[in-house]
Amino acid sequence: MNRPQTFPAPAATRPEPSFPSRLQVEVTTRCNMRCAMCVKSAPDSDIPETDLDLDAFRRLEPALARCEALVLNGIGEPLLNPDLPDMAAFARSVMPASGWIGFQTNGLLVTESLAHRLVESGVDTFCVSVDTLEMGLAAGGELHGMTGAARLERAFRLLRRAGERYGRSLRLGLEFVLMRDTADQLPLVVRWAGEIGLDFAIVSHVLPYDQAMQDQSLFNPNTPAATALFEKWQARAAEQGLDLHDQQGVAWKFVKSDREKRLLELVKGLLAEAEASGVWVHLPHLLEWDRRNLDGAERDLAHRFRQAGDAALRAGLELRLPPLKARDERRCHFVEDGTAFVTSQGDVSPCQFLWHQYACHLDGGKKVVRPWLFGNIRERDLVDIWRGASYADFRRQVLEYEYPYCSNCPFVPCDDIKGAPFDFDCDCLGATIPCGHCLWCMGGLQCLL
Numbered sequence: 001m002n003r004p005q006t007f008p009a010p011a012a013t014r015p016e017p018s019f020p021s022r023l024q025v026e027v028t029t030r031c032n033m034r035c036a037m038c039v040k041s042a043p044d045s046d047i048p049e050t051d052l053d054l055d056a057f058r059r060l061e062p063a064l065a066r067c068e069a070l071v072l073n074g075i076g077e078p079l080l081n082p083d084l085p086d087m088a089a090f091a092r093s094v095m096p097a098s099g100w101i102g103f104q105t106n107g108l109l110v111t112e113s114l115a116h117r118l119v120e121s122g123v124d125t126f127c128v129s130v131d132t133l134e135m136g137l138a139a140g141g142e143l144h145g146m147t148g149a150a151r152l153e154r155a156f157r158l159l160r161r162a163g164e165r166y167g168r169s170l171r172l173g174l175e176f177v178l179m180r181d182t183a184d185q186l187p188l189v190v191r192w193a194g195e196i197g198l199d200f201a202i203v204s205h206v207l208p209y210d211q212a213m214q215d216q217s218l219f220n221p222n223t224p225a226a227t228a229l230f231e232k233w234q235a236r237a238a239e240q241g242l243d244l245h246d247q248q249g250v251a252w253k254f255v256k257s258d259r260e261k262r263l264l265e266l267v268k269g270l271l272a273e274a275e276a277s278g279v280w281v282h283l284p285h286l287l288e289w290d291r292r293n294l295d296g297a298e299r300d301l302a303h304r305f306r307q308a309g310d311a312a313l314r315a316g317l318e319l320r321l322p323p324l325k326a327r328d329e330r331r332c333h334f335v336e337d338g339t340a341f342v343t344s345q346g347d348v349s350p351c352q353f354l355w356h357q358y359a360c361h362l363d364g365g366k367k368v369v370r371p372w373l374f375g376n377i378r379e380r381d382l383v384d385i386w387r388g389a390s391y392a393d394f395r396r397q398v399l400e401y402e403y404p405y406c407s408n409c410p411f412v413p414c415d416d417i418k419g420a421p422f423d424f425d426c427d428c429l430g431a432t433i434p435c436g437h438c439l440w441c442m443g444g445l446q447c448l449l
Helices: 054-058 084-096 110-119 148-164 184-196 210-217 222-238 257-276 282-296 297-315 382-387 389-400
Strands: 024-027 069-071 100-105 125-127 172-180 202-207 318-319 339-342 360-361 365-369
Touching: 054 210, 084 110, 100 172, 100 210, 110 148, 125 148, 148 172, 172 184, 172 297, 184 202, 184 297, 184 339, 202 297, 210 360, 222 257, 222 282, 257 282, 297 318, 382 389
Parallel strands: 024 069, 024 339, 069 100, 100 125, 125 172, 172 202, 202 318
Antiparallel strands: 360 365
């Protein structure tokens, strides 16, 4: 069959930027926790434990001079790098006055003296990971908050006092990773955030690194358009006393009953309309999530979102919730906002999806992700790397959004999804960037930037 075309996003009309406007700099890959949902726990993870040194960070000065936002964290816990306050102070000395500096942390290492050093150096945005306010959840590993909410409250209190001492206006918030075992905690965490006076809360679906984490994911990879198309044809089936869930294996039967023939014609009609409408559909995914919804899974999650939204509204707290389903039109905010990423080894990458090697579990199978790098700041200036032909071409292809919608493709998982046995060359539509299966682009994952 012919593959359907993607929903084309509006082409970028602004001129190619000469400088990145946002930077995420990974100051360390070391961490003092071992969380089940972390990429460091992933199979085939190849993330050496290293710190970015201050001299290397200072090489970012030309880019920092035009930088609107700087996030000083990556895979590890940023407070483990002893140079973190000095990095922030250097960045603040060269960044525009309107630019902000922040990072995400588990908050366990915040002390009074460190809070004062960080605020004095110019850090104004602190995001603490909080996934539960209770102990003993079934997801496994140590979840943020299980060590006790009191310790996290103390961290926020120390930061707020430091802001008062230095007359700095701080933005304090949290990030919540949504999983099956933590979903009921979301309204409680948001309510708690409001009670202690936080400014924002960011909620993200989990990027599953194995089958167990895949089972924890509540992100529906089917787009609203694909879901609406399925529901339309399921309703037609019901009018004939049929159910699309009964179609499995029918196509391969040599002798089909009249009922099975009618069922197969309905499936063909669904797929034909999808192709004619340019809607990517993966029928097994649609059937799986329809079964989940019959059990009330999406309704329950939507209810949790409403509860969290009500709690945020009452507290005057900014709440960023992810969509329940994949977006019809994908958006790469990393590239659209002009963000560049620097690893703790100084390598330059375009996004959080592609800056390390690891394996994850996508679309029913193991996916090996390999880093996509354009240079190293110890060898070349970041601005030169940014302006290089290969990096500029990568950004151009991203903004054209002409790559496949892999999670909604009927042929998934293909070799591109699996990341094996060969390195990525190009996808089925000819794009030379591995973005067709990015959960950030689909809307499922969110972060501080």
